[in-house]
Amino acid sequence: MPSIPLLVCDDSSMVRKQLLRALPPEWAVSVTEVDNGKAGLEAIRNGLGKVVLLDLTMPVMDGYQVLNAVREEGLQSHIIVISADVQEEAVRRVLELGALAFLRKPFDPSEFRATLHKHGLLAVPQQDVAANAPQIDGPSSFRDALQETVNVAIGRAGAMLARVLDVFVQLPVPNVNLLEVGELHMALADVQRGDERLTAICQGYIGSGIAGEALLIFHDSEIADMATLLHRDGNDGGDLEMLLDLSTLLIGACLSGIAEQIDVVFSQSHPQILGEHLAIDELISVNSRRNQKTLAVEISYSLEGHDIHFDLLMLFSEDSVQLLNKKLAYLMN
Known part of the structure; x- marks a missing residue:
């Protein structure tokens, strides 16, 4: 009997390797790997995804859009979502769109195999295990390992934010780069839309020699809507207190998610106002000490149904890179 066309659709090469390593050795599959939802949908249309392991947060086309297109086009595919977007609403939506199951990242190999058994996806006999064994490339890069670690962390932070604000949080693909000081200024400049004013909160952190600072940037035009969501008074003092509270929640949840995965305990300073009601060039000037x-x-982050964004920059010191590399080594191999 021919092998089953298995599609692994995730923008992280590291996660794709982990999934391939977790496949039951007795399962006869022919594997196709893609790194975005558009390529994944095309593979399903071409019959290469009778079984699909699907991420949600991806570039070009996300997992929700893939699920919706599969349903609308009547494509025959058994889809298991494996994602860091662990909001209750995310789970409800993917199951409503036709996914067989939802597994949270970092995924548990035993739960993964149990899910395959539960849905009868291993009930096809194999002819030749060695011939069908998927080929797995070499070690993952540091950037890929850190990006996926952050991806899991921001998913948990997003779920917490969703509960506090009672909204659905649209999660981003995190962008990881080693920047010179001038390039950091350009990254900050990308945050501004038009000539609007910004308010920024900063919070330092350190643990096991890994140190840095988080910058959470709010768009002043959106602060009143945030206050409405949180049922807060719209005065200046109340606004600043609200922003500091949100910063503590969001930065703390992200750091906690990272720390848990790399076995570090971060100590955090109190959040402070870096700049209030500033244009981006003024904020860059305040932040020019690096x-x-x-x-x-x-x-x-952005909030569905609201013109509200949370722009978060996690800035690790140059000296932290080597230590982070060591901590992430187990994921890269």
């Missing part, structure tokens, strides 16, 4: 390379993780 004169070395910075490992920057750029994250931009």
Whole structure:
């Protein structure tokens, strides 16, 4: 009997390797790997995804759009979603769109195999195990490992934010780069839309020699809507208190998610107002004390149904890169 066309659709090469390693050895599959939803949908249309392992947060086309297109086009595919977007609403939506199951990242190999058994996806006998064994490339890169670690962390932070605000949080693909100070200024400049004013909160952190600072940037035009969501008074003092509370929640949840995965305990300073009601060039001036390379993780949350964004930059010191590399080594191999 021919092998089953299995599609692994995830923008992280590291996660794709982990999934391939977790496949039951007795399962006869022919594997196709893609790194975005558009390529995944095309593979399903071409019969290469009778079984699909699907991420949600991807570039070009996300997992929700893939599920919707599969349903609308009547494509025959058994889809298991494996995602860091662990909001209750995310789980409800993917099951409503036709996914067989939802597994949270980082996925548990035993739960993964149990899910395959539960849905009868292993009930096809195999002719030749060796011939059908998927080929797995070499080690993952540091950037890919850190990006996926952050992806899991921001998914948990997003779920917490969704509960606090009672909204659906649209999660981004985190962007990881080693930046010179001038490039960091350009990254900050990308945050601004038009000539609007910004308010920024900063919070330092350190653990096991890994140190850095988080910058959470709010768009002043959106602060009143945030206050409405949180049922807060719209005065200046109340607004600043609200922003500090949101920063503590969001930055703390992201750091906690990262720390848990790399076995570090971060100590955090109190959040502080870096700048209030500033144009981006003024904010850059306030933040110009950095004169070395910075490992920057750029994250931009948005709230469905609201013109509200949370732009978060996690800035690790240059000295932290080697230590992070060691901590992430187990994921890269």
